[in-house]
Structure formats: structure tokens, C-alpha cells
Amino acid sequence: MNQSRVKVLTLAAMCSALFMTNTDDTVLNVALPQIQTSLGSDVSGLQWILNAYTLPAASLALTSGTFGDTYGRKRLFLAGVAIFMVASVICGCATHMGILITGRVLQGIGAVALIPTSLSILTHTFPKPQEQTQAIAIWSAVSALALIAGPVIGGLLVDVFGWQSTFFMNIPFGAIAFWITTRFVNEAQHKRRRYIDLPGLILSVVVLAALTYALIEGNTQTWRSPLILGLFAIAGVSFVTFLIVEFRSTHPLLPINLFKNPSFSVVNGVHVLVMFTFISSLFIFSLFLQQVQGYSAIAAGVRFLPLNGAFVVALLISGWLAARVGWRLTMTVGLTLAGLATLSFVGLRADTEYGTMVWMLVVSGFGGGLTLPPLAAVAMSVAPPSQAGIASAVLNTTNRLGGILGVALQGTILMQRQAAELVRSLSAWNLPSNLQNQLITEVLRNGAKLPANLPANINPSKLQHAIHNAFVSGLHATVVVAGIALLIGALLVWAFIPSTVHRENQVKV
Structure with a gap:
């Protein structure tokens, strides 16, 4: 196939997947009140609906590039799209909070696999600086469009079809991205093997999960209860251990030396x-x-x-x-x-x-x-x-x-x-x-x-x-x-x- 057409199709697939994930973020906010009424949730439950997605996305963000370089960016992108679509079906069919939150966790895993990888695929597909700049500008514009259009699309879907439709709308965008990527997108894989900092990854998940659980569930339990205090203690000890592990690791998940620069520390x-x-x-x-x-x-x-x-x-x-x-x-x-x-x-x-x-x-x-x-x-x-x-x-x-x-x-x-x-x-x-x-x-x-x-x-x-x-x-x-x-x-x-x-x-x- 003509290389120019391959580039256009690749850009279309990456933008379709990005629009799917970014609208899912903004659409869900306007669906929360109806979800609360439908599933009988309190504010803590709504917090979990949002953070169940963000927790895996934050925990795995530092490793997504390594996985893509090691196992192939196209392969990881396809896995992310597939996981996100399956998770969207689970969320849309949820009849109680447990199922919905499980689906949101899977959505977060899918999103962290596909969003950074889509950008890497674009930079590989458009190697010339001018073309690459244009492609990334379009990719970023789609993200902005999702931010603006998401609440309106979500509100329309919720009012007409119910909150479940905000998850089912992901399927066509995901299917388009998956089909185009499978047929036309070239694989991009780093030749040098990179290592996964498994101890650092596990500790980062524990820190975020324990801290989030303690902050949210403190609403429904006594703040001085053994469970909440224990979770704060686990988060604190795990964070200190994480810093020690990263400082000593030869392949750290988070290079501590970056934060020696005060500007880098402050802007983050x-x-x-x-x-x-x-x-x-x-x-x-x-x-x-x-x-x-x-x-x-x-x-x-x-x-x-x-x-x-x-x-x-x-x-x-x-x-x-x-x-x-x-x-x-x-x-x-x-x-x-x-x-x-x-x-x-x-x-x-x-x-x-x-x-x-x-x-x-x-x-x-x-x-x-x-x-x-x-x-x-x-x-x-x-x-x-x-x-x-x-x-x-x-x-x-x-x-x-x-x-x-x-x-x-x-x-x-x-x-x-x-x-x-x-x-x-x-x-x-x-x-x-x-x-x-x-x-x-x-x-x-x-x-x-x-x-x-x-x-x-x-x-x-x-x-x-x-x-x-x-x-x-x-x-x-x-x-x-x-x-x-x-x-x-x-x-x-x-x-x-x-x-x-x-x-x-x-x-x-």
C-alpha cells in the first residue's frame, strides 16, 4: 500500500483510540449522578468509580514505554484497545458497584497501554520533523476536542439512553482503531532489551492503593479506626521503601536523580x-x-x-x-x-x-x-x-x-x-x-x-x-x-x- 495512505490510516487509528479514552474521562462526570441513583451509591462509591480507573493508569504509566519497547508498540497498543473495549462492556452491563469498579480498573489498564504507545507509534510512522509535528498537532487537537465535546456527548447519551450508553459508545471507536492498526500499522520495537523494575512497580501500586483507600473509606469508617490508620502506615512505609529501592536500583522505575534539579521537582x-x-x-x-x-x-x-x-x-x-x-x-x-x-x-x-x-x-x-x-x-x-x-x-x-x-x-x-x-x-x-x-x-x-x-x-x-x-x-x-x-x-x-x-x-x- 502507498506509504502516504498508511500514514493517514495510522494517524486515524491513533486519534480514534485517543478520542475513545479521553471522552470516557469527561463523559463519565456528567453520568455520575444517574449512576449514584441507579446503583444506590454514596459519594465514596463515586470516588471509587473515578479512581479505580486512575490508580492503574498512574501506577503503570512509568512502565508503559518499557513494555512497548520490549514487546512491540503495535502489540501493546492492540492489547490496550482490546482491554479497554472489553472493560467498557463490563461497565455498561454492571448491575452493582463492584462490577462497575472492576470494569473501571480494567479500563485504566487498557488506557495506560494505548495512550503513550499511540504517541510512540506516531513518532515512528512520521520520522520527518515537519510531518511529525503536524501529526502530533492533530493528535493533540483530538484530545482537546474530546475535552470540549465529552460532557455534551455524555449528557445527551445519559438523558436519552441512560448512563450505560456512555460506556458502550467506546466500542465503535475502539473497533475502528483495532481494525486499522491490525491491517495497516507497522510494528515498532526497540532493539535493545529493557528491564522492568518489578519491586518498584509493586511498591508504587501499594502506595497509591493504600493511600487512596484510606482517604476514600475514611468517609464510611472512623478516621482513627485500625484499618484506616493501618492503611496510612502501609502507604508511608511503602513510599519510603520505594524511594530506597529506586535509589539503589540499576534500572529504576523512577530515576531519583531527575528530582535533584529543583525546577523538575517543582513543576511536577x-x-x-x-x-x-x-x-x-x-x-x-x-x-x-x-x-x-x-x-x-x-x-x-x-x-x-x-x-x-x-x-x-x-x-x-x-x-x-x-x-x-x-x-x-x-x-x-x-x-x-x-x-x-x-x-x-x-x-x-x-x-x-x-x-x-x-x-x-x-x-x-x-x-x-x-x-x-x-x-x-x-x-x-x-x-x-x-x-x-x-x-x-x-x-x-x-x-x-x-x-x-x-x-x-x-x-x-x-x-x-x-x-x-x-x-x-x-x-x-x-x-x-x-x-x-x-x-x-x-x-x-x-x-x-x-x-x-x-x-x-x-x-x-x-x-x-x-x-x-x-x-x-x-x-x-x-x-x-x-x-x-x-x-x-x-x-x-x-x-x-x-x-x-x-x-x-x-x-x-
Whole structure:
């Protein structure tokens, strides 16, 4: 077949797979309220739905390049697409939370196999610099399209066909990518054997899993319970052991020497803070728009367009701006804008008009988009050329880690604050403690819906008002944490990142 046609088909297959995985991320947020109602889940269950995907993606991100180089990138990509499609069917057919969470774990494994590998296949297929730049630009544009279109597509599917359809929509995209790749994409395999740091991989999984489980399940159990304290202890000991193993390993999963450069350490830490805020905000505001303000799934998806659109626009202009005013100023301005806009959400009430919050969404999204490309540019510039691949993998890992911590910690803050406010409201009505506990449990399990079979002495409208105010109180607590995190990130960037960075640590300020 003509080589030009092979290149076009390869690009189409990689973009189809990328669109499938990226829309799955954004589509799911608007489906969460219906999933909560359908499967009878509380906020902890929703946190697990999101983090069950992100945990394997974060844990395996550092090894995906090694597996691709060792066993073949095409082979790994096909395996990832197949796993993702099977997992999507499992999720779509789930009748209880256990099955859905299992499917999400498999989706995360499939995604980490196919996303980095798709980029490697493109760089191999388009070896000429100009062609490669164009191909990667199209690949990145598809990612941006998925970010913008995902909530709207998801909302439409949820309202018309139900939440299960958000998983079944992955099948045609995956099938196209699988068929084209099998028929037309050339294999690319590294000739030099690379080693898998199995102890480091196992320890990284244990650290993330134990920490996430402790943060999420602390909602449903006592924070001082032996299980929760034990999980925090396991996470801490495993993390220290991981650092020791990586420091001594001849083939480390995570080369510790990269973090000796303060710029590399700071930008990855700030990357965690940005994704902590962005991912958790999508999660919490999707619940707010649907459960408190009463929007349908598609209406909520449409209302995310200003946020996501501003984010993509800022992504496109950030490189141009950074070239003129420097990386440090660009990132500092972006983080400050996002931080202040996020803090401004403390003025929201249950009945706040959407038009009032649009500017907050736009500024928040614009600030986040302005920050991320310079963060990546600094990380890749200060890393030695021989470690560019692992530096990119570290960035991908901190991206996922920020999402994990954001959903786990912010979801916990939301639920704890919501429960505390409900206790305060119900206690003022002089209700028996056992009835208070029953009502709070039902509210947390069913979102903002009124519990069934209310006692005659409870006014439904008054209780609904208390439920909405409790959620808003929790939202206020989360945006304060998120806003402060972004402003701390701005201070770190201004203090430690030079305006321009050159390789081999030659710094010009």
C-alpha cells in the first residue's frame, strides 16, 4: 500500500483510540449522578468509580514505554484497545458497584497501554520533523476536542439512553482503531532489551492503593479506626521503601536523580496541584449542577463548555505567550488567575444563577490551560536528553496522581462537611439521633434527593433546602482548598522556576 495512505490510516487509528479514552474521562462526570441513583451509591462509591480507573493508569504509566519497547508498540497498543473495549462492556452491563469498579480498573489498564504507545507509534510512522509535528498537532487537537465535546456527548447519551450508553459508545471507536492498526500499522520495537523494575512497580501500586483507600473509606469508617490508620502506615512505609529501592536500583522505575534539579521537582509538584484542582472540580460541579440546581445531564454538560473551551484556548496560546514573557511569568499568571477564580466560588449558593458563575468558570479554565504547556516545557527542558522518555512518563504520572488525590481528598471533604451541616440542621429540629442518622445516611447515598417515607413531622421542602445548603457548604470547603493549592503553586513557580531554562542546567533568567 502507498506509504502516504498508511500514514493517514495510522494517524486515524491513533486519534480514534485517543478520542475513545479521553471522552470516557469527561463523559463519565456528567453520568455520575444517574449512576449514584441507579446503583444506590454514596459519594465514596463515586470516588471509587473515578479512581479505580486512575490508580492503574498512574501506577503503570512509568512502565508503559518499557513494555512497548520490549514487546512491540503495535502489540501493546492492540492489547490496550482490546482491554479497554472489553472493560467498557463490563461497565455498561454492571448491575452493582463492584462490577462497575472492576470494569473501571480494567479500563485504566487498557488506557495506560494505548495512550503513550499511540504517541510512540506516531513518532515512528512520521520520522520527518515537519510531518511529525503536524501529526502530533492533530493528535493533540483530538484530545482537546474530546475535552470540549465529552460532557455534551455524555449528557445527551445519559438523558436519552441512560448512563450505560456512555460506556458502550467506546466500542465503535475502539473497533475502528483495532481494525486499522491490525491491517495497516507497522510494528515498532526497540532493539535493545529493557528491564522492568518489578519491586518498584509493586511498591508504587501499594502506595497509591493504600493511600487512596484510606482517604476514600475514611468517609464510611472512623478516621482513627485500625484499618484506616493501618492503611496510612502501609502507604508511608511503602513510599519510603520505594524511594530506597529506586535509589539503589540499576534500572529504576523512577530515576531519583531527575528530582535533584529543583525546577523538575517543582513543576511536577505544581502539576499535581493543578490536576488536583481541575479533576476534583469537574467531579464536584457535575454533582452540584445536577443534584442541587436540577439541570439534566446534557444541560450540565453544556454548562461545562465555557470552562473547557477557555482551557483549550489557553493551551493554544500559552506557548506563544511564554516565548514572549517567559515560562515563570506565564505559569504564575495562569495559576494566580485559576486560584482566585476558584476561591470566588465561595460566593455560590444553591440558587445562584448560572450566568453569575460563567466568568468564574472561564477564568478558572483559562488559568489552568495557560499553566500546563509551560510546566511540561520546563520539565522536558531540564531533563537530560537521554532521560526525556522517563521525564515525560513522570509528567503523565503526576497528572494521574493529582487526579487521584483530588477526587479522593476533595470528595472526602465534601462528604464530611455535608454530613456535619446536615447534623447541625437536623439537630435544630429536635429530631431523635437515630432518625437523624437514618436521614443523613439516605441523603449521602442518594445524592440530593429527598429520602423516601419521611416522617409526618418533617417538612419536605424545608429538608430539601437543608440538603442543598449542606452540599453547598461542602462545595465551599473544597474550593477553598483548591484555590489555596493553586496559589501555593504560583508562589512555588515564582520562587524556583527561572524565566527560561536551557538543557544541562544552563539557566538564563
